[in-house]
Amino acid sequence: QSALTQPPSVSGSPGQSVTISCTGTSGDVGAYNYVSWYQQHPGKAPKFMVYGVSKRPSGVPDRFSGSKSGNTASLTISGLQAEDEADYYCCSYAGSYTYVFGTGTKVTVL
Amino acid sequence: QVQLQESGPGLVKPSETLSLTCSVSGNSISSYYWSWIRQPPGKGLEWIGNIYYSGSANYNPSLKSRVTISEHTSKNQLSLSLTSVTAADTAVYYCATFDYHDQGFDNWGQGTLVTVSS
Secondary structure, X not given: XXXXXXXXXXXXXXXXXXXXXXXXXXXXXXXXXXXXXXXEOOOOOOEEEEEOOOEOOOOOOOOEEEEEEOOEEEEEEOOOOHHHOEEEEEEEEOOXXXXXXXXXXXXXXX | OOEEEEEOOOEEOOOOOEEEEEEEEOOOHHHOEEEEEEEOOOOOOEEEEEEOHHHOEEEOOOOOOOEEEEEEOOOOEEEEEEXXXXXXXXXXXXXXXXXXXXXXXXXXXXXXXXXXXX
16 A cells, blocks of 8 residues: 655645646545545644545635546645645545555645 | 544653554544544654444554554543554654545544654
8 A cells, every 4th residue: 555646846826726636546546536635734733625536525615626537636726825835635545444645745835 | 523632652662552542522432433644754644544333443554463443432532552663653643533424534633743762
């Protein structure tokens, strides 16, 4: 069970859009529509942002959207805001009641 | 929203057992599924395991031989035990509720740092 692969960092100016990729295998991301995303500010616990590939929990702005194609899931942040600067992690069901996280991506707002 | 608070020794010696507790307030522990997740300093998140109703648990294959997650309903607490620790087990340990329908970790504790060192 290897960690899902994410780019170490992405950046964008306020108002722009950024997309974070999350690449797994046919045994995790590719096999199930159970990809979730988490936002983590420095020194804080992660926050649940997206589930079921593209669904948002109550209270999460619709600027955050998820998608999936094959073995790669993506999180897009539209209309980037200063408070979106954080680390983001994807997570996927990997079969047999196990889960695997991504390597994490630091989003920088320029 | 249920409140979660992790606690335990901040320092554990190599080869010993790491034991942590997650205290739950605001609702019964039996109303939820539970997870433990850890994060080494400066690194990413790692899923440790889940526990479901009736005490059925599933673990990360890489940790399965060393980890036990238990529920203590009378105390409204969750526990984590990790045996034979090494420096690689140094991390912030989080407990979280697991939404089985949405397949996500939807509510997290603040985490507790455990350092493995002699």
